[in-house]
């Protein structure tokens with residue numbers, strides 16, 4: 001019997017969480033968002049008859065500059081259905097070695113599609129256009145067909161870093177020259193657009209498929225939306241149906257997403273300011289190594305200050321601050337439910353824990 005262990009995010013014996021920096025998925029729907037959900041006009045999404053979901057899809061298609069979009073229960077389903085449409089069994093996907101599709105989707109792309117992912121190296125969760133070009137091989141009967149290149153905007157494990165528009169454009173150009181499709185995992189795309197002032201549709205220009213997640217910093221309880229050409233979205237719909245992702249009165253959830261687009265996008269700048277404040281405060285503690293945040297994710301290592309990462313995580317949890325290790329570093333995530341005062345409190349706790357070590 002295979003045993004799969006996922007650490008519980010909540011330790012029942014630990015003191016209550018006062019500062020939740022674990023993930024931007026931890027945001028709770030606000031009272032105003034819940035009101036919008038309660039008021040939503042609904043129908044049957046599976047037959048295209050839910051007006052609120054349809055309105056959301058039109059809005060996302062426009063936001064991302066694509067012909068059509070489809071509402072999904074999760075970002076993972078956006079990634080999985082996209083590769084299932086772009087690729088055939090045995091095909092090769094090119095993505096950064098830290099990509100969510102490789103390590104955090106239960107092997108879905110291999111299990112459901114029979115695809116292999118070539119892992120491209122590079123600092124901060126990004127590969128260069130040159131690295132991508134070098135990984136391409138001629139089309140021969142010996143080698144797998146390289147059918148899609150995927151990037152994360154922002155790069156999660158890379159530190160929430162923002163792909164430069166010039167690099168995105170160059171990757172699109174190389175992909176087109178070589179007959180590959182392009183896919184953008186935009187779980188935090190709107191963090192990138194708020195941080196740079198570059199419109200989402202400009203970031204996704206030339207990308208065959210792109211999606212945004214509503215359940216992260218945007219604060220909705222559920223959902224992502226995947227956009228592309230009308231034909232692409234038609235094919236995605238068939239996979240959504242096959243995977244059991246077709247919904248019914250999904251307008252209740254779509255209303256939260258529309259509310260988030262109206263009220264929670266510009267405020268992502270506050271999360272970025274809080275992330276910078278946290279990084280600045282941590283960097284002032286001798287021995288703590290901090291990656292300069294570009295958006296809402298702060299990665300740091302306290303080992304140089306005499307406290308191992310997992311010990312720091314446990315000590316902070318005892319003081320009511322929740323965060324976690326991610327790929328060898330501590331990740332702190334700022335979001336809707338994190339205030340500037342909570343950031344100051346967290347820095348104070350880290351300072352005391354280091355002093356006591």
Ligand SMILES: *Cc1c(COP(=O)(O)O)cnc(C)c1O
Nearest residue numbers: 074075076100152156185187213
């Ligand atoms: C969270 C995340 C996903 C998956 O989104 P879910 O809504 O949690 O399924 C995919 N890619 C990246 C980069 C993410 O951070």
